[in-house]
Amino acid sequence: MIKPFLLQNARLVTPTGVIPSGWLVSDGRIIRLMGAGAAPDIGGAAVIDASGMTLLPGFIDVHVHGAVGYDTMDASPEGLRCMAQFYARHGVTAFLPTTWTDTRARITVALETVAALQGPQPNGATILGVHLEGPYLNPAKCGAQKLDCIRRADRDEALAFLDIGVIRLLALAPEYEENHWLVEECVRRGIAVSVAHTGATYQQIVEAVRRGLTHATHTFNAMTPLGHREPGVVGAVLSQPEICCELIADTIHVHPAVMRVLYAAKGRDGVVLITDAVRPAGLPDGDYAIDDRPVQVKDGAVRLPDGTLAGSILTMDAALRNLMQATGQSLESVWQATSLNAARAIHVADRKGSLEVGKDADLVLLDEDRHVCLTVAEGVVVFRDEVKLPCT
Numbered sequence: 424m425i426k427p428f429l430l431q432n433a434r435l436v437t438p439t440g441v442i443p444s445g446w447l448v449s450d451g452r453i454i455r456l457m458g459a460g461a462a463p464d465i466g467g468a469a470v471i472d473a474s475g476m477t478l479l480p481g482f483i484d485v486h487v488h489g490a491v492g493y494d495t496m497d498a499s500p501e502g503l504r505c506m507a508q509f510y511a512r513h514g515v516t517a518f519l520p521t522t523w524t525d526t527r528a529r530i531t532v533a534l535e536t537v538a539a540l541q542g543p544q545p546n547g548a549t550i551l552g553v554h555l556e557g558p559y560l561n562p563a564k565c566g567a568q569k570l571d572c573i574r575r576a577d578r579d580e581a582l583a584f585l586d587i588g589v590i591r592l593l594a595l596a597p598e599y600e601e602n603h604w605l606v607e608e609c610v611r612r613g614i615a616v617s618v619a620h621t622g623a624t625y626q627q628i629v630e631a632v633r634r635g636l637t638h639a640t641h642t643f644n645a646m647t648p649l650g651h652r653e654p655g656v657v658g659a660v661l662s663q664p665e666i667c668c669e670l671i672a673d674t675i676h677v678h679p680a681v682m683r684v685l686y687a688a689k690g691r692d693g694v695v696l697i698t699d700a701v702r703p704a705g706l707p708d709g710d711y712a713i714d715d716r717p718v719q720v721k722d723g724a725v726r727l728p729d730g731t732l733a734g735s736i737l738t739m740d741a742a743l744r745n746l747m748q749a750t751g752q753s754l755e756s757v758w759q760a761t762s763l764n765a766a767r768a769i770h771v772a773d774r775k776g777s778l779e780v781g782k783d784a785d786l787v788l789l790d791e792d793r794h795v796c797l798t799v800a801e802g803v804v805v806f807r808d809e810v811k812l813p814c815t
Contacts (some may be wrong), residue, residue: 425451425802426469431462433473437658437778441677447478449784457780469755473788476796479758480777481785482739483765485592486554486640486697487667488521489706495520495553496529496576496714498536500780507547508805509705513738514761516785517549517775518798519591521699523714524557524568526581538589546805548798549785551771552591555584556640559605560620561596567713567733568620575601585612591769594619597631610635615769617669618701621656622644628659632666638669638768641699642685643677644732661688667768669697670760672742672749673735675724675761679749686750694760695768696742701725701734744793754793772796790813794815 427450431805435442435457436548442582446462448455456463488495490509493502494775495738503520510518515799522530534553541550559576574597584590585608593609594617618628619640624647628636639646639660647655660666668689672682676699686694703711705721711718711725718725718733725733747754762785766776774783788797790811798806806813 425465427451427455427465428469428471428804429462429465430471430473430478430786430788432475433478434475435478435778436755438763441755444475446779447786449799449802452781452783454778454780454784457570457778458669468673471797473811476512477754477789478778479754479789480762480775481548481787481798481800482514482761483551483742483776484510484515484518484698484739485522485695485765485769486556487518488523488702488734490700492702492706494702494713495537496523496525496533497703498529500536500540503537503550503717504544504547505539506543507544507550510548510739511546511798511805512795513740513799514787514789514795514798515739516787516798516805517551519551519554519769521554521556522736524560524565524570524572525675525714528559530584531553534584534587534589538587541589541702543801543803547800548805549800551769553589554592554594555590556594556619556701557594558586558601559602561598562621563622564596564645566620567716567727567731569714576605578604581605585609585614590614592617592638594638595624596621597634597636598627603634606631606634606636608666609716618646618656618660618666622647623659625654625656625659626657629663637665637667639666639668641671641676641697643681644671661685664693667693667695667764668745669695671699671737672696672745673723673737674745674749676735679745682746682749683751686746686752691756692764694746696739696746696760697766698737698739698742699734700728700737704736704738731803740789740793749795
């Protein structure tokens, strides 16, 4: 049984505005009450004094491959739990373990492992399902994806993946006719579809939107750039209101000035911060491996031997700080990029992504420097900075 708690003396950021000094009560996994001013007397509830810190909905990372030496493709329950715990320390309350392009057998076992484990994790973020990135991509835009495993959407294989019932977001190259049916099938099943690793034209993205595509994978990376005569994928995703754009805000994948352009084009509702973090995230600089491919972590970047970026070591709290600095926007303006926009994108906004009575008690408490002091996932404290937020 999850014990109720009262969080008081907090600055609450809600969809309807900021409560400068307020409180929130969780009951089980949900937010039961919240309000401004002095907190009510809640008998039997644990009390957490926020000391004026800022309370946001917990971060949702819909595109993250690994951390602390583990990767989704390891198909390891222990690895997924360790990943969930690492993410929670950085404010993440829910995430989608993300696959790489690989063989049918390896992708299948990864999907089955996540399916068996999805839900709340001990001292960690909740696993909401899977983001299937590939294998139905464009080999000319493979990035760090396995070139020899990229293929078109075979109906028997793709339906077998979908039938496992754990995929919430599927990324593909929509320019190929063989992939068109998969977009429509995902939409029929309530699975969000993203444009990814693509050489598509502007018009091909417009047509994919008509089929139901609503998401863009790591915007600007591994896609045709913006041109003034051929707008390309970048022009399409910036201008199509139906598309929500992922952003790796590490200032390496995307220059801060371009981050500012993206935010100006899409607004507070249209950007989804992601980490695209891989196995070395949370570990020191050095040499590592993604599957059988060597990578080097140096100066904040993860690269293959040829210099190609291979994911990141970014965390969601750092992504938030970077977006604020790049855009000059306040926390009150950009908070949705860490939570609500992702929840909407993968169709869980009825229960996650904002501080509202009746939604899951997914919370992150930030100090004045926007560092994480407390993370609560579905009513359970999964991380607490005992120095900045000691138990009373």
